[in-house]
Amino acid sequence: MLAQIAFEVQVELRSTATMLTRREFLESGCAAAAASGAAALIGDAQAEVAAGESEYRALVCVVLGGGADSFNMLVPTDTLSYRLYAERRGNLALNRDDLLSLSGGDRDGRSYGLHQGMHEVHALYARGEVALLANVGVLQGPVRRMDANSALELSHSDLIARWHHGTADKRSNSGWAGRVADVLADRGWQGQLPTNISMSGRNVMQLGARTVAANLQLSPYQQRSGLPVCVDFSYVNEQLAEQAISAGRPGNVRRRTRQIEKVEVESRLIVEDVIADSPLFKSPFDADSFSSDMELVARVIAARRKHEVRQQIFFVHFDGWDGHHRLLETQAMLLPMLSRGLAAFRDALIEYGALDEVTTFTISEFGRTLEPNNSGSDHGWGGHHIVMGGAVRGGRVHGRYPNLADSNTLDIGGGSFMPTTSMDEYLAEMVLWLGVPVSELPYVLPDVSKFWSLNSGTPPVGLLT
Secondary structure, rough: OOHHHHHHHHHHHHHHOOOOHHHHHHHHHHHHHOOOHHHHHHHHHHHHHHHOOOOOOEEEEEEEOOOOOOOEEEOOOOHHHHHHHHHHHHHOOOOOHHHHEEEOOOOOOOOOEEOOOHHHHHHHOOOEEEEEEEEEOOOOOOOOOOOOOHHOOOHHHHHHHHHHHHHOOOOOOHHHHHHHHHHHHHHHOOOOOOEEEEEEOOOOOOOOOOOOEEEOOOOOOOOOOOOOOOOOHHHHHHHHHHHHOOOOOHHHHHHHHHHHHHHHHHHHHHHHHHOOOOOOOOOEEEEEHHHHHHHHHHHHHOOOOOOOOOOEEEEEEEEEOOOOOOHHHHHHHHHHHHHHHHHHEEEEEEHHHHHHHEEEEEOOOOOOOEEEEOEEEEEEEOOEEEEEEEEEEEEEEEEOOOOOOOOOOOOOOOEEOOOOHHHHHHHHHHHHOOOHHHHHHHHHHOOOOHOOOOOOOOOOOOOOO
């Protein structure tokens, strides 16, 4: 039944998609340059996985909704950098003696510490199972300093849309994870279930031009953190998805919506049936909504042999990070919650022998300003993120943490720093590891060639093995 519905959806979505489809992309000749030299790349290893090998791999994308202030998650601790941090962070600065010291530092010789509430992530970093990626975000193109052509609208809705679509093209009606599923389906690598599974409602990220995600959230517009927030970003995600689905002629939109709803319901029932008899994990999860979502992801992964799927992408939305006010109190609650949830998820994966098969990573629409706004911080640009898994080059701070001096030419004001690693490079690292061939990358991430040459012979970021 699900296979027939999925086929019907693919046929219907082919007729309603407004973005360049994979077939159109290939026929246009644009793929020739993209594929050139791919065999000499990391793509050799990726191509083996992609060519039909039965190895399971999964990405778990944890979205920190609201724009996470990561300057108190990852803090420089060498003397000069900490002095700059403390001067500009003002009443939001953490005491250096309270931070959880990280070994290794970065390639610029700076040392770092984690927020004092992140003991579990600190331990996993020391074990080499967690890495930090500094100053990543949405960029129009590669830049060395701020100019008028580099500026972005640093609004929630605009940058959420860019992260979810995986492109600066606002006309796109699909997301990067959805286009990954398109590629896998076209090559016959999709199993019994859709590649994409959402714990947190319908979203653009997992909407393909010809594929649909399973939606395991029963109640719409649910705030995931349980905290009172000014904006319900789960609702924003739902609305962006509705806008993408609604692109096109009214008749086609109605048919597309009905087909999507069919797949969401049928696939959710299959998942629920598959995991119904799954034993409880020995390692307990907390009762908060984030940990509950991660436990459900772990249960689906534990049953991976039953539902005949090789690659999966999970979407987990974690609200509460819109830190305009009471930032220190909010972080004292949310960062330990994030840390414990990630650690419990890692322990569950170990129980079922899946640690090396799963990469978990955080994203957020933007970072926040280094300088305070009373008890909080304002919308910023680049932010720092966590990557966890057995394939991670852990125990390191990757990327380029910005020089925190107010004379830094990447500071657009108030300690809002232009990213030094693009969203496109970060996401490319993930989808290549998942098994997407290099030749398909320009379809999945249309802007990636602005930041990384497909013929470079090196991975986009170097986070994963």
